[in-house]
Amino acid sequence: MPSSGPSSGPSSGPSSGPSADSPSRRSPAAPATGPAERLLDAAARLFDREGIRAVGIDRVIATAGVARASLYTHFGSKDALVIAYLERADREDLQRLRRAVRGLGDDPLGRIRAAFDLASSAARRRGYRGCRYLNAATEFPEPGSPVAAVVAEHRTRQRTAFRDALVQLGHPDPDETAARIQLVYDGGLAGSKAERSAEPITRAAALAEALAAATAGR
Amino acid sequence: MPSSGPSSGPSSGPSSGPSADSPSRRSPAAPATGPAERLLDAAARLFDREGIRAVGIDRVIATAGVARASLYTHFGSKDALVIAYLERADREDLQRLRRAVRGLGDDPLGRIRAAFDLASSAARRRGYRGCRYLNAATEFPEPGSPVAAVVAEHRTRQRTAFRDALVQLGHPDPDETAARIQLVYDGGLAGSKAERSAEPITRAAALAEALAAATAGR
DNA sequence: ACGGTAACAGACAGATCGGTCTATCTGTCC
DNA sequence: GGACAGATAGACCGATCTGTCTGTTACCGT
Numbered sequence: 001m002p003s004s005g006p007s008s009g010p011s012s013g014p015s016s017g018p019s020a021d022s023p024s025r026r027s028p029a030a031p032a033t034g035p036a037e038r039l040l041d042a043a044a045r046l047f048d049r050e051g052i053r054a055v056g057i058d059r060v061i062a063t064a065g066v067a068r069a070s071l072y073t074h075f076g077s078k079d080a081l082v083i084a085y086l087e088r089a090d091r092e093d094l095q096r097l098r099r100a101v102r103g104l105g106d107d108p109l110g111r112i113r114a115a116f117d118l119a120s121s122a123a124r125r126r127g128y129r130g131c132r133y134l135n136a137a138t139e140f141p142e143p144g145s146p147v148a149a150v151v152a153e154h155r156t157r158q159r160t161a162f163r164d165a166l167v168q169l170g171h172p173d174p175d176e177t178a179a180r181i182q183l184v185y186d187g188g189l190a191g192s193k194a195e196r197s198a199e200p201i202t203r204a205a206a207l208a209e210a211l212a213a214a215t216a217g218r
Numbered sequence: 219m220p221s222s223g224p225s226s227g228p229s230s231g232p233s234s235g236p237s238a239d240s241p242s243r244r245s246p247a248a249p250a251t252g253p254a255e256r257l258l259d260a261a262a263r264l265f266d267r268e269g270i271r272a273v274g275i276d277r278v279i280a281t282a283g284v285a286r287a288s289l290y291t292h293f294g295s296k297d298a299l300v301i302a303y304l305e306r307a308d309r310e311d312l313q314r315l316r317r318a319v320r321g322l323g324d325d326p327l328g329r330i331r332a333a334f335d336l337a338s339s340a341a342r343r344r345g346y347r348g349c350r351y352l353n354a355a356t357e358f359p360e361p362g363s364p365v366a367a368v369v370a371e372h373r374t375r376q377r378t379a380f381r382d383a384l385v386q387l388g389h390p391d392p393d394e395t396a397a398r399i400q401l402v403y404d405g406g407l408a409g410s411k412a413e414r415s416a417e418p419i420t421r422a423a424a425l426a427e428a429l430a431a432a433t434a435g436r
Numbered sequence: 437a438c439g440g441t442a443a444c445a446g447a448c449a450g451a452t453c454g455g456t457c458t459a460t461c462t463g464t465c466c
Numbered sequence: 467g468g469a470c471a472g473a474t475a476g477a478c479c480g481a482t483c484t485g486t487c488t489g490t491t492a493c494c495g496t
Contacts, residue, residue: 035443051359053271056483067444069487078484129359134408138356141269141347143414155412179409180425183418187405190352194373196361200401207398253473275454285474287457296454 035070042066043085049127052082052139079146086136086150093118094157108165112181112212115161116205119189123198130193134186158182165212172215181208253288260284261303267345270300270357297364304354304368311336312375326383330399330430333379334423337407341416348411352404376400383430390433399426 033041042064046055057078061068075081100114122128129135133151140147162181166174188204251259260282264273275296279286293299318332340346347353351369358365380399384392406422 049359051271051357053269053357057485058483068446068485070443072485073442130356131408134412135356137412138348138353139269139271141267151412176421179418179421183405183409183422183425184402185405186408186412187401187403187422190349190404190408191401194352194355194369194404200397203394203397204401204405207401274452276452286455286476288473290455291472 035064035066036074038064038066039071039074039081040085040088043081044089047082047085048129048132051129052136082136082140083146083150086133086147086154089132090150090154090157093154097161106168108168109209109212111165112162112208113205115158116185116188116201116208119185119192120198120201120205123189123192123201128193128196131186131189134189155182158185169212171212177211180211184208184211253282253284254292256282256284257289257292257299258303258306261299262307265300265303266347266350269347270354300354300358301364301368304351304365304372307350308368308372308375311372315379324386326386327427327430329383330380330426331423333376334403334406334419334426337403337410338416338419338423341407341410341419346411346414349404349407352407373400376403387430389430395429398429402426402429 039060042060046059046063057068057071060081061071071081075084096118097115100118101111104110104114133154136147137151142148159178159182163174163178166177166181171177184204184207188201191200191204192198257278260278264277264281275286275289278299279289289299293302314336315333318336319329322328322332351372354365355369360366377396377400381392381396384395384399389395402422402425406419409418409422410416
């Protein structure tokens with residue numbers, strides 16, 4: 001599961017104008033999506049690139065091209081927007097991984113590699129700031145916080161995916177090895193952030209593959 | 219190099235009152251150190267536990283028991299205080315490592331292990347928030363920022379220390395292996411932060427040791 | 437045509453931010 | 467004793483923050 005850069009997903013491109021006869025109000029360059037979605041798009045872009053605490057509500061609504069009130073009717077508070085942003089990012093990351101894995105057939109090692117590949121391509125985008133979930137945990141360190149819950153869920157899901165692949169590989173110790181692969185993944189993203197290079201992720205991928213392959217064939 | 223929790227160094231304990239006939243003014247419980255040092259102590263404690271952006275100037279000066287003006291005469295700005303805090307932490311981390319390594323004789327593997335041990339004991343303290351340098355980089359992501367410079371210096375020094383130990387071990391590829399050990403170190407601290415447990419660091423230490431030992435005997 | 441809903445723009449409130457400034461106090465040195 | 471340096475408390479400033487509220491506009495279903 002990639003935990004990184006700005007989504008390349010359904011963010012900016014309204015590929016065919018106001019999509020048929022959908023709601024087509026607003027003056028300039030009709031946005032084609034509702035305020036809630038545009039707010040999440042703006043939040044993702046800004047929070048990913050500059051950090052959550054560093055970006056104020058005003059920046060978000062200006063970027064989204066949305067009224068202040070819309071943010072509060074749809075989300076209620078900045079904190080709630082932050083949670084929604086993280087949850088959507090988690091869903092999108094999962095979708096991206098599934099898309100990348102599709103057509104791989106039965107290749108558990110390839111599934112593990114795909115997670116690193118997605119992170120690596122995210123790291124190559126400019127403005128990369130590392131794993132957004134760990135970053136969120138850094139900015140909102142309160143243990144009981146909803147942010148912590150989203151982060152924990154993301155990480156559990158990621159580790160389970162690693163573990164499943166290892167089980168399918170017939171690895172003798174899938175639990176410990178999944179933990180190690182996640183550790184290496186975390187380190188790769190951290191190093192990549194600090195050094196502004198995708199190299200640590202490449203290194204992490206190689207390391208992870210070695211861990212997965214070691215004594216894998218029974 | 220431990221990159222972690224609140225210093226156990228010369229923070230709070232004035233072990234012998236106002237130390238002889240030194241400057242002993244102030245009303246309650248004479249502080250025994252100057253405002254600059256007390257500010258750095260307070261900054262370290264608060265920034266480490268709650269994050270830099272989350273802690274305002276007022277909290278820092280209140281915790282330090284120091285006048286607002288003192289902060290600005292000694293440091294000039296909050297940003298400068300942040301840099302000073304990071305630089306002092308870096309110095310102290312290095313001192314702690316040297317202290318831990320002293321008496322180890324010629325044990326390069328032990329020196330590597332010591333870095334992980336220090337991180338591990340930091341992670342066991344409550345309020346642990348992970349690597350403070352990576353956290354600072356997260357909170358101040360501007361590439362040219364002085365924060366980035368301090369973080370880069372810290373990481374370079376750490377990697378060099380790993381490399382030196384590996385060279386002494388006769389490792390065939392000290393550069394790549396040092397990078398890998400740092401990667402594993404980063405991952406351990408990240409996981410430790412996210413999961414609020416020292417276990418990832420323990421796992422990282424084992425992994426690092428295996429990396430250092432592999433094909434080490436020529 | 438009309439009423440309802442949802443989004444709009446923007447003023448406003450209260451808190452907090454980093455930073456400046458004045459005025460007072462205290463200990464030190466001459 | 468008196469000038470001086472450094473620290474103190476705390477008022478003050480403008481900017482910015484999250485969040486609320488008012489009033490207007492535009493679309494949509496009936």
